Amino acid sequence: MPSVGQPERRGMIYEDLRWGPVETRFGPMGAWVDARGRLKTFWLNLKRVSKFELAHERSDKAIAHVAREVREYCDGKRKDFTLELAPEGTEFQKSVWDALLKIPYGTTTSYGTLAKKLGYPHGARAVGTANGSNPIGLIVPCHRVIGADGSLTGYGGGLPLKKALLAFEAENSGKADDLFARVAKRR
Numbered sequence: 001m002p003s004v005g006q007p008e009r010r011g012m013i014y015e016d017l018r019w020g021p022v023e024t025r026f027g028p029m030g031a032w033v034d035a036r037g038r039l040k041t042f043w044l045n046l047k048r049v050s051k052f053e054l055a056h057e058r059s060d061k062a063i064a065h066v067a068r069e070v071r072e073y074c075d076g077k078r079k080d081f082t083l084e085l086a087p088e089g090t091e092f093q094k095s096v097w098d099a100l101l102k103i104p105y106g107t108t109t110s111y112g113t114l115a116k117k118l119g120y121p122h123g124a125r126a127v128g129t130a131n132g133s134n135p136i137g138l139i140v141p142c143h144r145v146i147g148a149d150g151s152l153t154g155y156g157g158g159l160p161l162k163k164a165l166l167a168f169e170a171e172n173s174g175k176a177d178d179l180f181a182r183v184a185k186r187r
Contacts, residue, residue, distance in 0.1 A: 016034055016035045017032045017033065017034060017040060017041075017056045017057075018032070018033055018035075018056060018057050018058070018059040018062035018063065019031065019032040019033075019053065019054070019056045019057070019058055019059070019063065020058055020059060020060045020062065020063035020064075020066075020067065021046060022063070022066065022067045022070050022071075024070060024071070024074045025074045026044075026074070026157075026161055026164055026165065027045065027161075028045075028046045029042065029043055029044055029045070029046065029070070029138070030042070030043040030046045030049055030053075031043075031063040031066040031067065031070075032053065032056065032063075033062050033063055033066065034086060036084075036086075037062065037065065037084065038083075038084045038085065038086035039066055039083050039084065039085050039086065039087075039136055039139065040086050040087060040088070040135070040136075041053075041087070041135045041136065042066070042135070042136045042137055042138060042139055043137070044137045044138060044156055044157030044158075044161060045156075045157050045158065045161070048156075065083065066083060066139075069081050069082065069083060069139075070138070070139075073138070076168075076172040079105035079106075079172075079173070080105065081139045083139060085136055085139070085140065087134070087135045087136050087140070088135070089130075089133060089135070090130075092126070092130060093130040093133055093134075095118060096114070096118065096127055096130035096131060096134075097130070097134055097136075097140050099114055099117060099118055100114075100131065100134065100140050100141055100142055100144070100145070101140060101141070103141055103144040103145070105141075105169055105172075105173055106169040106170055106172065106173025106174075106175040107144065107173075107175060108144050108145065108146050108166065109144065109145055109146075110124075110145065110146060110147060110148040111124040111125075111127050111128045111131065111145055111147070111148070111153075112124040112148050113148075114127050114131075114145060115127040124148075127145075128145075128153070131145050132154060132156070134156070137156050137157060138157075138165070142155070142156075143155060143157075143161075143162045143165045143166060144166070144169075146166075152166075
């Protein structure tokens with residue numbers, strides 16, 4: 001299982017990034033990798049990407065390994081990603097993102113439960129903020145975190161995408177009894 005990586009030296013040359021679009025069953029997404037091929041950013045919606053980010057060199061070859069794993073996920077053939085990740089964030093954010101990587105495919109957890117697992121029993125909001133700062137959506141599965149009452153809360157790709165991802169995973173995992181599925185049945 002990948003992790004969000006060790007802290008790296010400050011002052012990374014942002015211009016070293018390469019990017020490319022990734023077509024998915026959920027719409028066009030985008031990947032940015034560094035010179036070593038490590039995934040730095042994964043946008044869930046290319047329409048929300050800034051011109052600055054699109055100014056990086058486009059290289060379908062540089063992001064081919066990311067696109068392949070995302071396509072396998074979208075085909076229901078991949079449940080875990082093996083990409084080397086290198087997001088930038090605080091130590092707390094990285095601890096939350098590492099915890100997100102441990103949420104099994106097809107299941108959900110709440111912000112409060114995740115905060116307790118990290119040793120912050122009253123830190124649901126802080127975990128929610130770190131979750132919302134995740135620069136590698138989908139691969140670092142922040143979509144698997146929902147409200148304690150089962151409600152879908154904010155998501156960088158939009159709530160319809162979050163719902164679609166959770167439904168897709170529940171269907172492909174055969175785990176129709178997860179928290180999301182129980183809540184969906186009540187509505």
